Amino acid sequence: MPINVDDVMQLFCHLSRQKGMKAAVKHSGQGALLAGATAFIGGLMGGPPGIALGGAFGGLLGALMTTGQFRPVPQILLELPPAEQQKLYDEAIGILRHLDWTDVVQLTALVMGNTSLQEKLTAVLINYLSKELRAEIQYGE
Template identity: 60%
Template sequence: MPIRVDQMMQLLCRVAQEKEMKAAVKHSFRGGIVTITTAFAGGLLGGPPGLAVGGALGGLLGAWMNSTKFKPVPQILRQLPPAEQQKLYIEAIAVLQSLDWSDFARLTAVVMNSHLLQLQLAKLLENYFTREQSAVIKYGA
């Protein structure tokens, strides 16, 4: 019996919740743009002293924007666009294809009772978030 994409997301959310996975997406490009823009505006408005003040304030604001804010992976998975969910689905199916299961409830039970399968799916999520979202993953509270 084939598993639907929404069911796979549900299973991945269970694994991520079990492993207490959190992800932080870095926005260094955005922080850099803020720093440059603030320094430029300060330079236009206040000359060399304005440039220094604008650069300093922009640097602080950019650093604040880049501070890592960890969010639970299940929350992020639920908010992924369908195309990204489909990518994860394909990768997860490759891990689970050799298992013997008759329905989604049975597959969930098999995965949640297997430490190895949970680790494989957690690693799959970690690789996905690192590669596709430029995120940092943290386990545990």
């Protein structure tokens, strides 16, 4: 049976919910831009000491911006644009291709009954979240 993207997303949601996974997506580019902009403005207004003060202030604001709030991974997965869901699907399909199932409930039962499959799919999910989204992952409720 062909595996569709929505089924794989539902599977990842169930798996991450079972493991109590949460992730904080960092916005490091925005933080760096803010730090640079405040250093520049500080330099225009106060010369070299202004650069130091502006950079310090901007660095603090940038750091606050990059510390994301932890959200449940299923919520993050469901908010992904279709192109990003497709990337995650493409990584998971190699593991799921050989399974024989009829619907997403049966697929989920097959995966949840096999520790090896769970570990492989969890590794795919963690790899995607940390590399593609630059997220920090946390476990537990």
